[in-house]
Amino acid sequence: MEFLIWGALPYAVAVMLISGLIWRYRYDQFGWTTRSSELLESKVLKVASPLFHFAILVVLMGHLVGLLIPMAVTNWLGIDNHDYHRGALIGGGFAGICLVVGLVLLLWRRSTKGAVLRATTTNDKIMYLVLATVIGLGLVATLTGGIGPGGEE
Incomplete structure:
Protein backbone atom coordinates (compact mmCIF):
# COMPACT_ATOMS: atom_id res chain seq x y z
CA MET A 1 0.00 0.00 0.00
CA TRP A 32 -12.91 28.18 -20.15
CA THR A 33 -11.97 31.81 -19.81
CA THR A 34 -10.89 33.84 -16.82
CA ARG A 35 -13.65 36.40 -17.39
CA SER A 36 -11.44 39.04 -15.82
CA SER A 37 -13.08 41.00 -13.02
CA GLU A 38 -10.20 43.46 -12.74
CA LEU A 39 -12.29 46.25 -14.24
CA LEU A 40 -15.05 45.66 -11.70
CA GLU A 41 -12.83 46.24 -8.63
CA SER A 42 -9.07 46.49 -8.45
CA LYS A 43 -7.99 47.88 -5.04
CA VAL A 44 -8.17 44.58 -3.16
CA LEU A 45 -7.09 42.70 -6.27
CA LYS A 46 -3.80 44.65 -6.39
CA VAL A 47 -2.82 43.14 -3.02
CA ALA A 48 -4.61 39.80 -2.99
CA SER A 49 -3.74 38.52 -6.45
CA PRO A 50 0.06 38.97 -6.27
CA LEU A 51 0.11 37.61 -2.70
CA PHE A 52 -1.87 34.53 -3.72
CA HIS A 53 0.05 33.86 -6.94
CA PHE A 54 3.55 34.41 -5.53
CA ALA A 55 2.70 32.21 -2.55
CA ILE A 56 1.37 29.42 -4.76
CA LEU A 57 4.56 29.62 -6.86
CA VAL A 58 6.67 29.31 -3.68
CA VAL A 59 4.59 26.30 -2.61
CA LEU A 60 5.04 24.72 -6.06
CA MET A 61 8.79 25.37 -6.01
CA GLY A 62 9.04 23.90 -2.50
CA HIS A 63 7.32 20.73 -3.67
CA LEU A 64 9.56 20.49 -6.73
CA VAL A 65 12.71 20.99 -4.64
CA GLY A 66 11.51 18.39 -2.15
CA LEU A 67 10.76 15.87 -4.87
CA LEU A 68 13.63 16.45 -7.28
CA ILE A 69 16.67 17.00 -5.06
CA PRO A 70 17.93 13.65 -3.76
CA MET A 71 18.89 13.14 -0.13
CA ALA A 72 22.50 12.52 -1.21
CA VAL A 73 22.73 16.13 -2.42
CA THR A 74 21.39 17.60 0.81
CA ASN A 75 23.72 15.35 2.80
CA TRP A 76 26.65 16.47 0.63
CA LEU A 77 25.70 20.09 1.35
CA GLY A 78 25.79 19.33 5.07
CA ILE A 79 22.04 19.60 5.61
CA ASP A 80 20.87 16.85 7.91
CA ASN A 81 17.35 15.44 7.81
CA HIS A 82 16.18 17.43 10.84
CA ASP A 83 17.33 20.79 9.42
CA TYR A 84 15.89 19.91 6.01
CA HIS A 85 12.47 19.22 7.51
CA ARG A 86 12.62 22.27 9.76
CA GLY A 87 13.40 24.47 6.73
CA ALA A 88 10.55 22.90 4.79
CA LEU A 89 8.21 23.41 7.73
CA ILE A 90 9.15 27.06 8.21
CA GLY A 91 9.26 27.95 4.50
CA GLY A 92 6.20 25.90 3.61
CA GLY A 93 4.28 27.17 6.62
CA PHE A 94 5.01 30.80 5.77
CA ALA A 95 4.12 30.32 2.10
CA GLY A 96 0.96 28.45 3.09
CA ILE A 97 -0.14 31.21 5.44
CA CYS A 98 0.48 33.83 2.72
CA LEU A 99 -1.52 31.64 0.34
CA VAL A 100 -4.44 31.46 2.78
CA VAL A 101 -4.38 35.23 3.36
CA GLY A 102 -4.36 35.86 -0.40
CA LEU A 103 -7.22 33.40 -0.95
CA VAL A 104 -9.28 34.89 1.89
CA LEU A 105 -8.81 38.38 0.43
CA LEU A 106 -9.82 37.15 -3.03
CA LEU A 107 -12.89 35.39 -1.61
CA TRP A 108 -13.80 38.46 0.45
CA ARG A 109 -13.53 40.63 -2.67
CA ARG A 110 -15.62 38.21 -4.70
CA SER A 111 -18.35 37.99 -2.05
CA THR A 112 -18.60 41.65 -1.02
CA LYS A 113 -18.23 43.58 -4.27
CA GLY A 114 -21.57 43.50 -6.06
CA ALA A 115 -20.29 43.60 -9.62
CA VAL A 116 -17.73 40.87 -8.95
CA LEU A 117 -20.33 38.74 -7.15
CA ARG A 118 -22.72 39.04 -10.10
CA ALA A 119 -19.95 37.89 -12.45
CA THR A 120 -19.28 34.79 -10.30
CA THR A 121 -20.38 31.53 -11.89
CA THR A 122 -21.11 28.13 -10.35
CA ASN A 123 -17.79 26.90 -11.76
CA ASP A 124 -16.02 29.72 -9.89
CA LYS A 125 -17.68 28.70 -6.63
CA ILE A 126 -16.76 25.04 -7.10
CA MET A 127 -13.18 25.99 -8.01
CA TYR A 128 -12.82 28.16 -4.91
CA LEU A 129 -14.23 25.38 -2.70
CA VAL A 130 -11.82 22.79 -4.13
CA LEU A 131 -8.90 25.23 -3.97
CA ALA A 132 -9.64 26.20 -0.36
CA THR A 133 -9.96 22.53 0.62
CA VAL A 134 -6.63 21.55 -0.97
CA ILE A 135 -4.81 24.57 0.48
CA GLY A 136 -6.33 24.01 3.92
CA LEU A 137 -5.46 20.32 4.01
CA GLY A 138 -1.94 21.02 2.77
CA LEU A 139 -1.36 23.70 5.38
CA VAL A 140 -2.73 21.51 8.18
CA ALA A 141 -0.47 18.66 7.04
CA THR A 142 2.52 21.00 6.92
CA LEU A 143 1.92 22.58 10.31
CA THR A 144 0.99 19.37 12.16
CA GLY A 145 3.01 16.67 10.45
CA GLY A 146 6.54 18.01 10.18
CA ILE A 147 8.08 17.95 13.62
CA GLY A 148 6.64 16.56 16.84
CA PRO A 149 6.31 18.52 20.08
CA GLY A 150 9.63 17.20 21.37
CA GLY A 151 11.50 18.21 18.20
CA GLU A 152 11.51 14.70 16.74
CA GLU A 153 10.52 14.10 13.14
Whole structure:
Protein backbone atom coordinates (compact mmCIF):
# COMPACT_ATOMS: atom_id res chain seq x y z
CA MET A 1 0.00 0.00 0.00
CA GLU A 2 2.85 2.37 0.83
CA PHE A 3 4.38 1.80 -2.62
CA LEU A 4 1.02 2.49 -4.25
CA ILE A 5 0.57 5.82 -2.44
CA TRP A 6 4.15 7.12 -2.53
CA GLY A 7 5.59 5.25 -5.52
CA ALA A 8 2.92 4.82 -8.17
CA LEU A 9 0.30 7.48 -7.40
CA PRO A 10 2.56 10.52 -7.98
CA TYR A 11 3.46 9.23 -11.44
CA ALA A 12 -0.18 8.48 -12.24
CA VAL A 13 -1.12 12.03 -11.23
CA ALA A 14 1.70 13.48 -13.38
CA VAL A 15 0.53 11.44 -16.39
CA MET A 16 -3.05 12.63 -15.83
CA LEU A 17 -1.88 16.26 -15.60
CA ILE A 18 0.14 16.09 -18.81
CA SER A 19 -2.61 14.18 -20.63
CA GLY A 20 -5.21 16.70 -19.52
CA LEU A 21 -3.08 19.64 -20.61
CA ILE A 22 -2.52 18.08 -24.04
CA TRP A 23 -6.23 17.29 -24.40
CA ARG A 24 -7.25 20.83 -23.40
CA TYR A 25 -4.72 22.34 -25.81
CA ARG A 26 -5.88 20.20 -28.73
CA TYR A 27 -9.65 20.11 -28.21
CA ASP A 28 -10.83 22.80 -25.79
CA GLN A 29 -8.42 25.75 -25.82
CA PHE A 30 -11.12 28.35 -25.40
CA GLY A 31 -13.67 26.38 -23.39
CA TRP A 32 -12.91 28.18 -20.15
CA THR A 33 -11.97 31.81 -19.81
CA THR A 34 -10.89 33.84 -16.82
CA ARG A 35 -13.65 36.40 -17.39
CA SER A 36 -11.44 39.04 -15.82
CA SER A 37 -13.08 41.00 -13.02
CA GLU A 38 -10.20 43.46 -12.74
CA LEU A 39 -12.29 46.25 -14.24
CA LEU A 40 -15.05 45.66 -11.70
CA GLU A 41 -12.83 46.24 -8.63
CA SER A 42 -9.07 46.49 -8.45
CA LYS A 43 -7.99 47.88 -5.04
CA VAL A 44 -8.17 44.58 -3.16
CA LEU A 45 -7.09 42.70 -6.27
CA LYS A 46 -3.80 44.65 -6.39
CA VAL A 47 -2.82 43.14 -3.02
CA ALA A 48 -4.61 39.80 -2.99
CA SER A 49 -3.74 38.52 -6.45
CA PRO A 50 0.06 38.97 -6.27
CA LEU A 51 0.11 37.61 -2.70
CA PHE A 52 -1.87 34.53 -3.72
CA HIS A 53 0.05 33.86 -6.94
CA PHE A 54 3.55 34.41 -5.53
CA ALA A 55 2.70 32.21 -2.55
CA ILE A 56 1.37 29.42 -4.76
CA LEU A 57 4.56 29.62 -6.86
CA VAL A 58 6.67 29.31 -3.68
CA VAL A 59 4.59 26.30 -2.61
CA LEU A 60 5.04 24.72 -6.06
CA MET A 61 8.79 25.37 -6.01
CA GLY A 62 9.04 23.90 -2.50
CA HIS A 63 7.32 20.73 -3.67
CA LEU A 64 9.56 20.49 -6.73
CA VAL A 65 12.71 20.99 -4.64
CA GLY A 66 11.51 18.39 -2.15
CA LEU A 67 10.76 15.87 -4.87
CA LEU A 68 13.63 16.45 -7.28
CA ILE A 69 16.67 17.00 -5.06
CA PRO A 70 17.93 13.65 -3.76
CA MET A 71 18.89 13.14 -0.13
CA ALA A 72 22.50 12.52 -1.21
CA VAL A 73 22.73 16.13 -2.42
CA THR A 74 21.39 17.60 0.81
CA ASN A 75 23.72 15.35 2.80
CA TRP A 76 26.65 16.47 0.63
CA LEU A 77 25.70 20.09 1.35
CA GLY A 78 25.79 19.33 5.07
CA ILE A 79 22.04 19.60 5.61
CA ASP A 80 20.87 16.85 7.91
CA ASN A 81 17.35 15.44 7.81
CA HIS A 82 16.18 17.43 10.84
CA ASP A 83 17.33 20.79 9.42
CA TYR A 84 15.89 19.91 6.01
CA HIS A 85 12.47 19.22 7.51
CA ARG A 86 12.62 22.27 9.76
CA GLY A 87 13.40 24.47 6.73
CA ALA A 88 10.55 22.90 4.79
CA LEU A 89 8.21 23.41 7.73
CA ILE A 90 9.15 27.06 8.21
CA GLY A 91 9.26 27.95 4.50
CA GLY A 92 6.20 25.90 3.61
CA GLY A 93 4.28 27.17 6.62
CA PHE A 94 5.01 30.80 5.77
CA ALA A 95 4.12 30.32 2.10
CA GLY A 96 0.96 28.45 3.09
CA ILE A 97 -0.14 31.21 5.44
CA CYS A 98 0.48 33.83 2.72
CA LEU A 99 -1.52 31.64 0.34
CA VAL A 100 -4.44 31.46 2.78
CA VAL A 101 -4.38 35.23 3.36
CA GLY A 102 -4.36 35.86 -0.40
CA LEU A 103 -7.22 33.40 -0.95
CA VAL A 104 -9.28 34.89 1.89
CA LEU A 105 -8.81 38.38 0.43
CA LEU A 106 -9.82 37.15 -3.03
CA LEU A 107 -12.89 35.39 -1.61
CA TRP A 108 -13.80 38.46 0.45
CA ARG A 109 -13.53 40.63 -2.67
CA ARG A 110 -15.62 38.21 -4.70
CA SER A 111 -18.35 37.99 -2.05
CA THR A 112 -18.60 41.65 -1.02
CA LYS A 113 -18.23 43.58 -4.27
CA GLY A 114 -21.57 43.50 -6.06
CA ALA A 115 -20.29 43.60 -9.62
CA VAL A 116 -17.73 40.87 -8.95
CA LEU A 117 -20.33 38.74 -7.15
CA ARG A 118 -22.72 39.04 -10.10
CA ALA A 119 -19.95 37.89 -12.45
CA THR A 120 -19.28 34.79 -10.30
CA THR A 121 -20.38 31.53 -11.89
CA THR A 122 -21.11 28.13 -10.35
CA ASN A 123 -17.79 26.90 -11.76
CA ASP A 124 -16.02 29.72 -9.89
CA LYS A 125 -17.68 28.70 -6.63
CA ILE A 126 -16.76 25.04 -7.10
CA MET A 127 -13.18 25.99 -8.01
CA TYR A 128 -12.82 28.16 -4.91
CA LEU A 129 -14.23 25.38 -2.70
CA VAL A 130 -11.82 22.79 -4.13
CA LEU A 131 -8.90 25.23 -3.97
CA ALA A 132 -9.64 26.20 -0.36
CA THR A 133 -9.96 22.53 0.62
CA VAL A 134 -6.63 21.55 -0.97
CA ILE A 135 -4.81 24.57 0.48
CA GLY A 136 -6.33 24.01 3.92
CA LEU A 137 -5.46 20.32 4.01
CA GLY A 138 -1.94 21.02 2.77
CA LEU A 139 -1.36 23.70 5.38
CA VAL A 140 -2.73 21.51 8.18
CA ALA A 141 -0.47 18.66 7.04
CA THR A 142 2.52 21.00 6.92
CA LEU A 143 1.92 22.58 10.31
CA THR A 144 0.99 19.37 12.16
CA GLY A 145 3.01 16.67 10.45
CA GLY A 146 6.54 18.01 10.18
CA ILE A 147 8.08 17.95 13.62
CA GLY A 148 6.64 16.56 16.84
CA PRO A 149 6.31 18.52 20.08
CA GLY A 150 9.63 17.20 21.37
CA GLY A 151 11.50 18.21 18.20
CA GLU A 152 11.51 14.70 16.74
CA GLU A 153 10.52 14.10 13.14
